[in-house]
Amino acid sequence: MARSVGARDIDWTLLLIVLLICAVGVLQIYSATLGMKSHSAWWKQIFWVAGGLVLMWLVVPTDYHGFLHHVPLMYIVSTLALLLTFAIGQQAFGSQRWIPIPHTGIKMQVSEFVKLVIILLVARYLTDLRRDELDVGEMLKLAGLVLVPAALVLAQPDIGTALTYIGVLAGGVFIAGLHWKYIAVAVFGVTLVLFVVLWTPLGSHFLKDYQKARLTSFLDPDEDPRGSGYQVRQSQTAIGSGGMFGKGVTKGTQAQLHFLPVPEKDFIFAAFAEEHGFVGVVVVLALYFVMIMRIVQNAQTAPERAGMYICMGVAALLLSHILINVGVVAGLMPVTGIPLPFMSAGGSNICTSFLALGLVNNVRLRRFVN
Amino acid sequence: MVRSFVVIVPPSERNPDPTIPEQPQLHDDTRFAVGKIAIFQYATVVVFLFLISGFWNLQVRNPEFYSERAEANRIKSRPLLAPRGRIIDRDGRVIVDNHPSNTLLLTRENFKPEDLRPIAQGLDLNLAYLQKQLVQKSRLPKYDALRLKDDMSPADLAFVYSHNGPKDVFPELDVIQSQSRLYPKEGMMAHVIGYTGEISEAELDDPAFAKYKPGDIIGKFGIERQYNDVLTGQDGQQRVEVDYKGVVQPHFTVEEKPAIPGKDLQLTIDLDLQAVAELAMDGKNGAVVAMDPRNGEILAMVSRPTFDPNQFTGRISTRAWSAINGNPDKPLMNRAIQAQFAPGSTFKPVVALAALETGTINEQYSVHCPGYVTLYGHTYHCWEKKGHGTLSLHNGIVHSCDTYFFTIGNKLGIDGMAQYADMVGFGHATGVDLPGEAVGGVPSPAQVLHTYHRKWYAGETPSVAIGQGDLKVTPIQLARAIGGIAMGGMWVRPHLVKDEKLTAKDVTSWPLDPVHVQDVVDGMFGVVNEGGTGVRGAIPGLEFCGKTGSAQLASVEVAKAAAAGHGQNLKDNAWFVGFAPRRAPEIVVVALFEHGEHGQFAATIVRDVVKAYFDKKTRIQTFLQQKSAVTNGVAALGTLGLPAAAAPLGSRN
Numbered sequence A: 001m002a003r004s005v006g007a008r009d010i011d012w013t014l015l016l017i018v019l020l021i022c023a024v025g026v027l028q029i030y031s032a033t034l035g036m037k038s039h040s041a042w043w044k045q046i047f048w049v050a051g052g053l054v055l056m057w058l059v060v061p062t063d064y065h066g067f068l069h070h071v072p073l074m075y076i077v078s079t080l081a082l083l084l085t086f087a088i089g090q091q092a093f094g095s096q097r098w099i100p101i102p103h104t105g106i107k108m109q110v111s112e113f114v115k116l117v118i119i120l121l122v123a124r125y126l127t128d129l130r131r132d133e134l135d136v137g138e139m140l141k142l143a144g145l146v147l148v149p150a151a152l153v154l155a156q157p158d159i160g161t162a163l164t165y166i167g168v169l170a171g172g173v174f175i176a177g178l179h180w181k182y183i184a185v186a187v188f189g190v191t192l193v194l195f196v197v198l199w200t201p202l203g204s205h206f207l208k209d210y211q212k213a214r215l216t217s218f219l220d221p222d223e224d225p226r227g228s229g230y231q232v233r234q235s236q237t238a239i240g241s242g243g244m245f246g247k248g249v250t251k252g253t254q255a256q257l258h259f260l261p262v263p264e265k266d267f268i269f270a271a272f273a274e275e276h277g278f279v280g281v282v283v284v285l286a287l288y289f290v291m292i293m294r295i296v297q298n299a300q301t302a303p304e305r306a307g308m309y310i311c312m313g314v315a316a317l318l319l320s321h322i323l324i325n326v327g328v329v330a331g332l333m334p335v336t337g338i339p340l341p342f343m344s345a346g347g348s349n350i351c352t353s354f355l356a357l358g359l360v361n362n363v364r365l366r367r368f369v370n
Numbered sequence B: 001m002v003r004s005f006v007v008i009v010p011p012s013e014r015n016p017d018p019t020i021p022e023q024p025q026l027h028d029d030t031r032f033a034v035g036k037i038a039i040f041q042y043a044t045v046v047v048f049l050f051l052i053s054g055f056w057n058l059q060v061r062n063p064e065f066y067s068e069r070a071e072a073n074r075i076k077s078r079p080l081l082a083p084r085g086r087i088i089d090r091d092g093r094v095i096v097d098n099h100p101s102n103t104l105l106l107t108r109e110n111f112k113p114e115d116l117r118p119i120a121q122g123l124d125l126n127l128a129y130l131q132k133q134l135v136q137k138s139r140l141p142k143y144d145a146l147r148l149k150d151d152m153s154p155a156d157l158a159f160v161y162s163h164n165g166p167k168d169v170f171p172e173l174d175v176i177q178s179q180s181r182l183y184p185k186e187g188m189m190a191h192v193i194g195y196t197g198e199i200s201e202a203e204l205d206d207p208a209f210a211k212y213k214p215g216d217i218i219g220k221f222g223i224e225r226q227y228n229d230v231l232t233g234q235d236g237q238q239r240v241e242v243d244y245k246g247v248v249q250p251h252f253t254v255e256e257k258p259a260i261p262g263k264d265l266q267l268t269i270d271l272d273l274q275a276v277a278e279l280a281m282d283g284k285n286g287a288v289v290a291m292d293p294r295n296g297e298i299l300a301m302v303s304r305p306t307f308d309p310n311q312f313t314g315r316i317s318t319r320a321w322s323a324i325n326g327n328p329d330k331p332l333m334n335r336a337i338q339a340q341f342a343p344g345s346t347f348k349p350v351v352a353l354a355a356l357e358t359g360t361i362n363e364q365y366s367v368h369c370p371g372y373v374t375l376y377g378h379t380y381h382c383w384e385k386k387g388h389g390t391l392s393l394h395n396g397i398v399h400s401c402d403t404y405f406f407t408i409g410n411k412l413g414i415d416g417m418a419q420y421a422d423m424v425g426f427g428h429a430t431g432v433d434l435p436g437e438a439v440g441g442v443p444s445p446a447q448v449l450h451t452y453h454r455k456w457y458a459g460e461t462p463s464v465a466i467g468q469g470d471l472k473v474t475p476i477q478l479a480r481a482i483g484g485i486a487m488g489g490m491w492v493r494p495h496l497v498k499d500e501k502l503t504a505k506d507v508t509s510w511p512l513d514p515v516h517v518q519d520v521v522d523g524m525f526g527v528v529n530e531g532g533t534g535v536r537g538a539i540p541g542l543e544f545c546g547k548t549g550s551a552q553l554a555s556v557e558v559a560k561a562a563a564a565g566h567g568q569n570l571k572d573n574a575w576f577v578g579f580a581p582r583r584a585p586e587i588v589v590v591a592l593f594e595h596g597e598h599g600q601f602a603a604t605i606v607r608d609v610v611k612a613y614f615d616k617k618t619r620i621q622t623f624l625q626q627k628s629a630v631t632n633g634v635a636a637l638g639t640l641g642l643p644a645a646a647a648p649l650g651s652r653n
Helices: A012-032 A037-059 A064-069 A071-088 A110-129 A136-154 A159-176 A180-199 A209-219 A230-242 A268-300 A305-329 A347-365 B031-061 B063-074 B113-123 B127-137 B154-163 B201-205 B222-226 B271-280 B318-325 B344-357 B393-398 B402-412 B414-423 B445-452 B458-465 B475-486 B514-529 B555-564 B599-638
Strands: A090-092 A095-101 A106-109 B075-080 B094-106 B146-149 B173-182 B196-198 B217-219 B236-241 B255-257 B286-291 B298-304 B367-369 B372-375 B378-381 B389-391 B490-492 B507-509 B545-551 B573-580 B587-593
Touching: A012 A037, A012 A268, A012 A347, A037 A347, A064 A071, A064 A110, A064 A305, A064 A347, A071 A095, A071 A110, A071 A136, A095 A110, A106 A110, A106 A347, A110 A136, A110 A159, A110 A305, A110 A347, A136 A159, A159 A305, A159 B031, A230 A268, A230 A305, A230 B031, A230 B063, A268 A305, A268 A347, A268 B031, A305 A347, A305 B031, B031 B063, B063 B075, B075 B173, B094 B154, B113 B127, B113 B146, B113 B154, B127 B146, B154 B173, B217 B222, B271 B286, B271 B298, B271 B599, B286 B475, B286 B599, B344 B393, B344 B402, B344 B414, B344 B458, B344 B475, B344 B514, B344 B545, B344 B573, B344 B599, B367 B402, B372 B402, B372 B458, B378 B402, B378 B458, B389 B393, B393 B402, B393 B514, B402 B414, B402 B458, B414 B445, B414 B458, B475 B490, B475 B514, B475 B573, B475 B587, B514 B545, B514 B573, B545 B599, B573 B599, B587 B599
Parallel strands: none
Antiparallel strands: A090 A095, A095 A106, B075 B236, B094 B146, B094 B173, B196 B217, B236 B255, B286 B298, B286 B587, B367 B389, B372 B378, B490 B507, B545 B573, B573 B587
């Protein structure tokens, strides 16, 4: 730690890309909520992005090893906070995720911030093993640690966020070197569980009706056009009707006339695709792709394993977010509510995402430390 | 980059356990992960290609499909229902108006078949019939909504709104503004106006209704039916932009084809006379027809018992329908054009005219009435059992002496009577512009042969002469017949619509000897004014002529009434036909008072209507005189040399 950290050394390319995505997001929030009660979301989003940048800045100076040191404490606090949401949490969209912060009117989504703890937890655990191959016993212990908060989030219920935890875990375990045969077993197991849940009566014990309906409606969205398939159908209609070049800003009828559900949040990418077309979609997805690749590059240049795991955790987190969100709006995946990082309106996700960027930059700034 | 074997000691470092010798070497370098990070990168590429392929599929391969879907979400078609034309009386007063109401549509664009049952239950509609209608509609374009219910009640509205709204249980239900029929109260003129209703299956197959669709409203009865094409407007269509709740977006009407309202229809009916006739028939069964014999314009038409056509707007409930349809008094029958009864003594003027015209008798021809006459070995009784003594044609009509008419009818013969009955229009439709007119019947040897396959018995002839037997007329036939005689042999087709142009086809003329006409008319004048059977009809200061009639019921009807336990229904039907003035008639009125026993009870009905006609005429003349007096007075002021500026009433030019 011979060098002091300086603004010069943070990943400006990455930041520029992310700010571009944020700008697209703000524009789309503005357009999608035009004439709606939630129209104020666009300038609130600007505040959140500014706040996120500040948070990112705050995270950078402290050496990430300091964070890793406090993982056990963070883990306990996170678990307690998740339990707290059941006690005082606020219900919205059929799920109990938010804790109101007194005197601010802001609601905090605990499970968003827990993602960072999961990244740090996985990084610390795998680093501490210090082996080039992960044996299955250690893997199961780590999985057990991750599954406690994941189960709590799942019980809110919030499948999407829980899946991102699993995404981080899977990414970490893969990098740590789990033998391919266990990977094969895991893939087989997941397939089997899905099969049991979807096509046998046993499944109704584990899934709520709406969850099951979402899964089946994903397989055939037109089966019940105004029931559970409604969101996918409207989202696909919005995207498809956008065509190659889109309908133009504020001209997307699916979003403007509210056929598209929550067009400023979970379905913002469908609203964007409607107004900007395939060309716009490719541009934004390209930005996201470059963003992930920049983060991976930071992992490659990390000085040691902990930093590498942190960067890869962030990459896995963002990739699973993008895969799930964009996959859902395009009808490629069953509907599950999850924000699109840096685009969807909402403070918790923006803050978490910028904090994650802060971790990446934190690692980056210490790459030359010898 | 040389970073191999760089070990940073983490704060939570665990010392490797030296007691296990086979422990793998501990590392903290990142070299082992290079390959896996590369795999992660490839996986990322795959994920993005996967996502892009999804958008490619939606936006590049199938944009038309989804654009159509988006348009179908956004654009809703709803019919703009054209109001029916109003029906107004001869003075321009509104008889049938429209009132704003709500019509419930089933938009087939977002129809869920499983919703049909709860909708039918909630709105008290026939499920099987709805399903049938939807099948019929299935050939038409989807935007063509099915009209579920007109003139919705508050309960219907509450049902729809409680299931619509944000929850959107029945998104296929759409309430639109429409105009519903508002008919006069208490069944006034119900039979003339008729009513509207939803087109029936039978009517859908009828080529006359080819342009109508299931669920459309058409005229079912009366004027509403007869002039349905005039009164029916042309529905328009509106294509509007709606949001996800179906709320129409203002300023975003995509396309609008306005509705063309139906045309107003002016009737020849005079509401003042109609009201008088309605009142006069209050509590009675029967009919009144008042017409102008000069041009065939019907001034009033009443049929009793009546019904409330307002019950038929929207969709009539089964109970209300069976109450009306199952009533033994048949309130839906328009007795003015559909009741076929023996005319009784009101036929006598026709017989008298026939006897004079054929030269069978002259007006001096006298008959002695001892109260009966014996013909063909059978005794025919006069209604006056004491007998009328000796009377000529004039007094024969005045006192309605049956003996006199048995005698001259017999002299004239059945063929003569049948010929003249035919001439004045009995046995033929008058051609009035209402649906379902009955034609009645004139007995004759030919008719008997045709209908009963038997010969005419000579003994039947005298009964026909007093308007009994198989002779059957409708009130409107009688009005036209007597009016035509009073006009000196000109019969005009009765009609109800004001600006109908009469053609030669509508006027039947017969060269009658004016003296003979005068003889018959004078006889009818005597009926009312010379102590005849119609003295109750007399109107001071008016040359009002008429003829009573009391027609026995056919034996079949008597038996039917007896079986039904209607003691009163065994009584004779009372007729009266009257016209005025004597020489240049302006109005002829027929009243049929079922089971009224004697024609004199019908006479008062006719008197009231005729009196109302002339009272109104006098009022209007007086008013016009006063008005012209005022106008002349003002004009006279203008000549007093006042300054030009003070002459605003006059024209400056």
